[in-house]
Amino acid sequence: HRCCYDASSGVSGGSLADRGRRPFSNMKFHPVSFVSMPWHYLSSPSIQLGLLQAMTEQAEVPCRSHSFHLQLQLDLCERDRGARDRFLVEDYVVVSDRWAHVGAGEWVFAVPPVSRPTPAKDARYKDLLRARGMPNGLLRKLVALRERVPAFLERCADEILAGGPAAVGFTTTYGQTLPSLALASLLKRRDPNIRIVLGGASCEDRMGPALLRS
Numbered sequence: 001h002r003c004c005y006d007a008s009s010g011v012s013g014g015s016l017a018d019r020g021r022r023p024f025s026n027m028k029f030h031p032v033s034f035v036s037m038p039w040h041y042l043s044s045p046s047i048q049l050g051l052l053q054a055m056t057e058q059a060e061v062p063c064r065s066h067s068f069h070l071q072l073q074l075d076l077c078e079r080d081r082g083a084r085d086r087f088l089v090e091d092y093v094v095v096s097d098r099w100a101h102v103g104a105g106e107w108v109f110a111v112p113p114v115s116r117p118t119p120a121k122d123a124r125y126k127d128l129l130r131a132r133g134m135p136n137g138l139l140r141k142l143v144a145l146r147e148r149v150p151a152f153l154e155r156c157a158d159e160i161l162a163g164g165p166a167a168v169g170f171t172t173t174y175g176q177t178l179p180s181l182a183l184a185s186l187l188k189r190r191d192p193n194i195r196i197v198l199g200g201a202s203c204e205d206r207m208g209p210a211l212l213r214s
Contacts, residue, residue: 030166031062035156037170037179039096039105040069042089048171048200064163068156068183069176075152076145087141094138096175102132106178108146111153113189114182149182157186167195172202172211181211 034053036046049065056063073092080086095105107125110117129139160168168187170180184196198211 029059029061031064031163032056033160033163033165033168034063034065035160035168035170035180035183036065036067036069037172037176037183038069038072038109039092039100039175039179040067040171040173041096042070042073042092046171052169052171064160064165066156066160071156072152075155085137085141085144087145091138091141095142099129099134100175102129103178104129104134104142105175108142109149109179109182111146111149111182114178114185153183153186156183157190160187161191161194165194167197169197169199172198172200174202176200177202177211 034049036049040046046065046067046069049067053063053065073087073089076087077089095108099105126139126143130136168184170176170184172180180198184198187194188196198208203211
Protein backbone atom coordinates (compact mmCIF):
# COMPACT_ATOMS: atom_id res chain seq x y z
CA HIS A 1 0.00 0.00 0.00
CA ARG A 2 1.25 3.45 -0.83
CA CYS A 3 -0.62 5.24 1.95
CA CYS A 4 -1.33 4.55 5.57
CA TYR A 5 -4.27 5.79 7.57
CA ASP A 6 -4.57 6.31 11.30
CA ALA A 7 -8.22 5.65 12.04
CA SER A 8 -7.94 7.16 15.50
CA SER A 9 -6.74 10.56 14.27
CA GLY A 10 -8.14 10.63 10.74
CA VAL A 11 -4.76 11.77 9.40
CA SER A 12 -3.16 10.27 6.33
CA GLY A 13 0.34 9.00 7.00
CA GLY A 14 1.72 9.61 3.52
CA SER A 15 3.86 7.17 1.55
CA LEU A 16 5.80 4.47 3.38
CA ALA A 17 9.04 5.76 1.93
CA ASP A 18 8.47 9.10 3.69
CA ARG A 19 8.05 7.49 7.06
CA GLY A 20 11.41 5.80 7.49
CA ARG A 21 12.23 2.24 8.45
CA ARG A 22 9.39 1.97 11.01
CA PRO A 23 6.44 3.14 8.89
CA PHE A 24 3.76 2.15 11.41
CA SER A 25 5.31 3.44 14.62
CA ASN A 26 2.79 6.28 15.06
CA MET A 27 -0.27 4.23 14.17
CA LYS A 28 -2.67 2.24 16.32
CA PHE A 29 -4.02 -1.08 15.18
CA HIS A 30 -6.61 -3.50 16.49
CA PRO A 31 -5.25 -6.97 17.29
CA VAL A 32 -5.40 -9.80 14.79
CA SER A 33 -5.25 -13.56 15.23
CA PHE A 34 -3.83 -16.24 12.94
CA VAL A 35 -5.13 -19.80 13.09
CA SER A 36 -3.91 -23.20 11.99
CA MET A 37 -6.61 -25.85 12.31
CA PRO A 38 -6.44 -29.63 12.09
CA TRP A 39 -5.32 -31.47 10.05
CA HIS A 40 -2.03 -29.67 9.61
CA TYR A 41 0.87 -32.08 10.08
CA LEU A 42 2.03 -32.47 13.67
CA SER A 43 5.60 -33.03 12.51
CA SER A 44 6.12 -29.52 11.14
CA PRO A 45 5.21 -26.04 12.38
CA SER A 46 2.95 -23.85 10.30
CA ILE A 47 5.26 -21.74 8.16
CA GLN A 48 2.25 -19.61 7.24
CA LEU A 49 1.61 -18.60 10.84
CA GLY A 50 5.30 -18.01 11.42
CA LEU A 51 5.65 -15.68 8.44
CA LEU A 52 2.42 -13.79 9.09
CA GLN A 53 3.21 -13.23 12.75
CA ALA A 54 6.73 -12.01 11.95
CA MET A 55 5.39 -9.57 9.36
CA THR A 56 2.65 -8.18 11.58
CA GLU A 57 5.00 -7.81 14.53
CA GLN A 58 7.44 -5.93 12.30
CA ALA A 59 4.57 -3.62 11.38
CA GLU A 60 3.80 -3.24 15.12
CA VAL A 61 0.36 -4.80 14.77
CA PRO A 62 -0.71 -6.76 17.87
CA CYS A 63 -1.15 -10.39 16.88
CA ARG A 64 -1.54 -13.88 18.27
CA SER A 65 -1.06 -17.26 16.62
CA HIS A 66 -3.21 -20.26 17.51
CA SER A 67 -1.96 -23.74 16.58
CA PHE A 68 -5.20 -25.58 17.14
CA HIS A 69 -3.97 -28.61 15.21
CA LEU A 70 -1.56 -29.17 18.09
CA GLN A 71 -4.15 -28.26 20.70
CA LEU A 72 -6.60 -30.88 19.44
CA GLN A 73 -4.15 -33.72 19.89
CA LEU A 74 -2.94 -32.34 23.23
CA ASP A 75 -6.54 -32.19 24.48
CA LEU A 76 -7.17 -35.75 23.38
CA CYS A 77 -4.02 -37.05 25.05
CA GLU A 78 -4.80 -35.27 28.32
CA ARG A 79 -8.54 -35.96 28.49
CA ASP A 80 -8.30 -39.60 27.40
CA ARG A 81 -5.26 -40.51 29.46
CA GLY A 82 -5.55 -44.20 30.31
CA ALA A 83 -8.60 -44.77 28.09
CA ARG A 84 -8.53 -48.00 26.12
CA ASP A 85 -9.71 -46.57 22.81
CA ARG A 86 -8.07 -43.15 22.97
CA PHE A 87 -7.15 -41.18 19.86
CA LEU A 88 -3.37 -41.49 19.57
CA VAL A 89 -0.79 -39.31 17.86
CA GLU A 90 -0.39 -42.16 15.37
CA ASP A 91 -4.10 -41.90 14.58
CA TYR A 92 -3.82 -38.16 13.91
CA VAL A 93 -0.86 -38.77 11.59
CA VAL A 94 -2.64 -41.42 9.53
CA VAL A 95 -5.83 -39.31 9.26
CA SER A 96 -3.88 -36.25 8.11
CA ASP A 97 -1.91 -38.27 5.56
CA ARG A 98 -3.25 -41.67 4.52
CA TRP A 99 -6.94 -40.67 4.70
CA ALA A 100 -6.71 -37.06 3.56
CA HIS A 101 -7.63 -37.94 -0.03
CA VAL A 102 -11.12 -39.04 1.02
CA GLY A 103 -11.62 -36.20 3.49
CA ALA A 104 -11.81 -38.29 6.66
CA GLY A 105 -10.50 -35.48 8.82
CA GLU A 106 -12.80 -32.97 7.17
CA TRP A 107 -15.79 -35.23 7.88
CA VAL A 108 -14.95 -35.10 11.58
CA PHE A 109 -15.54 -31.31 11.49
CA ALA A 110 -18.68 -31.49 9.33
CA VAL A 111 -20.87 -30.31 12.20
CA PRO A 112 -23.42 -27.50 12.57
CA PRO A 113 -23.52 -24.70 11.65
CA VAL A 114 -21.21 -25.33 8.71
CA SER A 115 -22.76 -28.70 7.86
CA ARG A 116 -25.99 -30.54 8.62
CA PRO A 117 -25.16 -34.24 8.86
CA THR A 118 -27.88 -36.84 8.54
CA PRO A 119 -27.80 -40.54 9.52
CA ALA A 120 -28.21 -41.55 5.88
CA LYS A 121 -25.31 -39.43 4.62
CA ASP A 122 -23.08 -40.53 7.50
CA ALA A 123 -23.89 -44.19 6.81
CA ARG A 124 -22.94 -43.82 3.14
CA TYR A 125 -19.68 -42.11 4.04
CA LYS A 126 -18.77 -44.78 6.60
CA ASP A 127 -19.43 -47.42 3.96
CA LEU A 128 -17.05 -45.56 1.65
CA LEU A 129 -14.32 -45.50 4.29
CA ARG A 130 -14.75 -49.22 4.97
CA ALA A 131 -14.65 -49.96 1.25
CA ARG A 132 -11.37 -48.03 1.03
CA GLY A 133 -9.92 -50.17 3.80
CA MET A 134 -10.24 -48.04 6.93
CA PRO A 135 -9.95 -50.25 10.04
CA ASN A 136 -13.08 -50.39 12.18
CA GLY A 137 -11.10 -49.25 15.21
CA LEU A 138 -10.01 -46.02 13.53
CA LEU A 139 -13.52 -45.40 12.23
CA ARG A 140 -14.92 -45.75 15.75
CA LYS A 141 -12.38 -43.22 17.00
CA LEU A 142 -13.35 -40.73 14.29
CA VAL A 143 -17.03 -41.09 15.13
CA ALA A 144 -16.29 -40.50 18.81
CA LEU A 145 -14.03 -37.54 17.99
CA ARG A 146 -16.73 -35.95 15.85
CA GLU A 147 -19.06 -35.85 18.84
CA ARG A 148 -16.47 -33.83 20.74
CA VAL A 149 -15.74 -31.33 17.97
CA PRO A 150 -18.43 -28.75 18.95
CA ALA A 151 -16.97 -28.43 22.44
CA PHE A 152 -13.46 -28.18 21.00
CA LEU A 153 -14.56 -25.40 18.64
CA GLU A 154 -16.11 -23.50 21.54
CA ARG A 155 -12.82 -23.65 23.44
CA CYS A 156 -10.96 -22.44 20.35
CA ALA A 157 -13.40 -19.55 19.98
CA ASP A 158 -13.00 -18.67 23.67
CA GLU A 159 -9.23 -18.45 23.27
CA ILE A 160 -9.41 -16.29 20.15
CA LEU A 161 -12.11 -13.92 21.39
CA ALA A 162 -10.28 -13.42 24.69
CA GLY A 163 -7.68 -11.47 22.72
CA GLY A 164 -10.28 -9.12 21.23
CA PRO A 165 -9.14 -9.43 17.61
CA ALA A 166 -10.69 -7.31 14.88
CA ALA A 167 -9.77 -9.95 12.30
CA VAL A 168 -8.95 -13.64 12.29
CA GLY A 169 -6.92 -15.20 9.49
CA PHE A 170 -7.04 -18.92 8.71
CA THR A 171 -4.40 -20.78 6.76
CA THR A 172 -6.19 -23.45 4.72
CA THR A 173 -4.86 -26.48 2.95
CA TYR A 174 -7.07 -29.28 1.76
CA GLY A 175 -7.33 -30.98 5.16
CA GLN A 176 -7.99 -27.72 7.01
CA THR A 177 -10.83 -26.31 4.95
CA LEU A 178 -13.89 -27.60 6.79
CA PRO A 179 -12.29 -27.26 10.25
CA SER A 180 -11.49 -23.62 9.40
CA LEU A 181 -15.00 -22.92 8.11
CA ALA A 182 -16.52 -24.53 11.21
CA LEU A 183 -14.55 -22.30 13.57
CA ALA A 184 -15.01 -19.23 11.38
CA SER A 185 -18.79 -19.73 11.40
CA LEU A 186 -18.79 -20.03 15.17
CA LEU A 187 -16.70 -16.87 15.57
CA LYS A 188 -19.05 -14.90 13.33
CA ARG A 189 -22.04 -16.11 15.30
CA ARG A 190 -20.48 -15.09 18.60
CA ASP A 191 -19.06 -11.80 17.29
CA PRO A 192 -20.76 -10.62 14.06
CA ASN A 193 -18.32 -7.70 13.75
CA ILE A 194 -15.21 -9.85 13.53
CA ARG A 195 -13.58 -10.09 10.10
CA ILE A 196 -12.65 -13.52 8.75
CA VAL A 197 -9.80 -13.93 6.27
CA LEU A 198 -9.01 -17.22 4.53
CA GLY A 199 -5.81 -17.91 2.65
CA GLY A 200 -3.79 -20.82 1.36
CA ALA A 201 -4.07 -23.61 -1.17
CA SER A 202 -7.80 -24.10 -0.60
CA CYS A 203 -8.45 -20.54 -1.82
CA GLU A 204 -6.80 -20.92 -5.21
CA ASP A 205 -8.70 -20.43 -8.46
CA ARG A 206 -12.41 -21.37 -8.24
CA MET A 207 -12.10 -22.69 -4.70
CA GLY A 208 -11.77 -19.17 -3.27
CA PRO A 209 -15.15 -17.85 -4.46
CA ALA A 210 -16.75 -21.16 -3.46
CA LEU A 211 -15.42 -20.82 0.08
CA LEU A 212 -16.64 -17.22 0.22
CA ARG A 213 -20.15 -18.30 -0.74
CA SER A 214 -20.12 -20.99 1.94
